[in-house]
Amino acid sequence: MIHLVLQEKLQQVVNALMPEADVSNILVRPCPEPKFGDYQTNALIGLAKRNQLNPREFAAQVVEQLDVTEYCEPIEIAGPGFLNFRLKAMALSDSLAGAARGEHLFYHTDAEPRTVVIDYSSPNVAKPMHVGHIRSTILGYALAKVFRLLGHKVVTDNHIGDWGTQFGKLLVGWKEHLDKEALGQDALAEMERLYKLVNAASDGDEAVLARARNELVKLQDGDAENLAIWHEMIDLSRHQFDEIYSRLRVNFDETLGESFYNDRLKGVVDELIAQGIAEESEGAQVVFFNDHKSLKKHPAIVRKSDGAANYTTTDLATLEHRQNTWQPSEVIYVTDGRQQLHFQQLFALYDRWKPNHGMKFNHVWFGAILGEDGRPFKTRSGEIIRLAGLLDEAEQRAFDTVSKKNPDLPEEERNEIARVVGLGAIKYADLSGNRQSDYVFNWDTMLALVGNTAPYLLYAFTRIRSIFRKLGDESLTRPKAFALDQAEELTLAKHLLRFGLVLELVIEECRPNYLCNYLYELAGHFGSFYENCPVLQAGGDTRTQRLALCNLTGQVLQTGLETLGLETTDRM
RNA sequence: GCCCCGGUAGCUCAACUGGAUAGAGCGUCUGCCUUCUAAGCAGAAUGUUGUGGGUUCGAGUCCCGCCCGGGGUACCA
Incomplete structure (x- = not known):
């Protein structure tokens, strides 16, 4: 890690010359062009200008004080004040020989390991995984492995969508239209068919909607039959998810779906109300962010007017659980970019609910997958690619x-x-x-x-x-x-x-x-x-x-x- | 309407966060297999970085206006 040694020495010299300056952004980077050298810094130019100094003269002062002869040929000052470092053959040789002896592989683990929770994949029960899910799964898994390689403790969690309003329609479909043979052949396809069927039938049909709501209420009240069907849908889905994960060679430390937090949801909302964070508006419990520039017009609903919780509530309970269980320094969510507003709300809300949580939140979002016509991706038949x-x-x-x-x-x-x-x-x-x-x-x-x-x-x-x-x-x-x-x-x-x-x-x-x-x-x-x-x-x-x-x-x-x-x- | 992304070679994408001559692959063209695997290597052509201004030693990158596309925008996740 020669560049880090150079960087540290450089920062020390600058600090001695200019004690007030913030040297943390004085970085040594690879040269974009080998002809200039192996590593370079351009940070002195800006620093000198901000302090009304001539950049090249300042660079010369720094070079005067900077002793890196162990690693580099004499430093060159180029252009407006770049420092160009050229590795000595001996330094290169030492690094390679050390690696050849197995002492390192050109990286080192972090001296202060952090605990990081990474939330990725998160498919929905009863829906087949499609090309969109692969991005979250593969990105999240790769990120987890890089953090681990650098010595950090990582908890990966697959936050499966196994609870929510879609189960009302699914239950109606299961009870009224289930094709058991199709279920045996391709369970997710059959469940998707049922969902689409009821979804289409309920369009403008109050009676179907009422049946779906009724089934959902029964499920949430613990009706034995509906619970059994729900469990079966989850088992079938998870079985197929696991097949995909096994093929992709991807795994998770935890698979705590939304339903895991169900018992906590009411308590979360009650606390938010008691603390004056949530208030009633149009029959729902809502959190306003009036002091928040970009969220001013985007309040978050934590309890719908029908009394049910939504994903904001679930995600709050999930964050609380993660904080209590692992005390991570960072929580990373890998989802598509459409959820940016949701996570802004979630993070701002959690900051207000638990101001001393000490976690860094990171929504790692990715772009959409488009068809060749530049519009959201579908196959010709309109089906999403499996x-x-x-x-x-x-x-x-x-x-x-x-x-x-x-x-x-x-x-x-x-x-x-x-x-x-x-x-x-x-x-x-x-x-x-x-x-x-x-x-x-x-x-x-x-x-x-x-x-x-x-x-x-x-x-x-x-x-x-x-x-x-x-x-x-x-x-x-x-x-x-x-x-x-x-x-x-x-x-x-x-x-x-x-x-x-x-x-x-x-x-x-x-x-x-x-x-x-x-x-x-x-x-x-x-x-x-x-x-x-x-x-x-x-x-x-x-x-x-x-x-x-x-x-x-x-x-x-x-x-x-x-x-x-x-x-x-x-x-x- | 408002907010967030994006617009780079014919096509698909990069560009180490403001750095030096904007790079790869695909496709096109030219060479290289009696020598460690030719799924490779070497070379050629291809650009007003959507557009108009601004900031500065220096802009694809930052700021402002406009055009185009995508997404979001109170009870789906």
């Missing part, structure tokens, strides 16, 4: 490709490769973009096997594995030092050193695409290295060092991919 079908298609395409590229592999192995590659492609397609951008769904883009895709990264990994297979029984000697002279070796090695920087950026911004970009670049640098720097045919120290470089690249690739939730394969 997740299971998407996964099947991905694996099939990967299987066809591996069978073409490598027909001699046993079918069983090709199947396993297809699974890893196909699922990896889907996950990577979801992770590699900026999560806040809407994205246009396209089968060929999402399932592409060339270009900036998971298979590209996996392929680089298999080439490394292949080299080590060729090595056979020969034991790997650890180089004591790295004397790299080829441009491709240096580029690759220096990129390895940035791994930790990227991981920290990912958890700061909750954006796994930074890690995707990094790994893609790493695989690219490895590709050039692989073409230009023979490994097994090289001799002496060069061979030893290149083998070690391959090994380290493989480790970073594998760690990075696994952290994103992707598996690796030795052959493709």
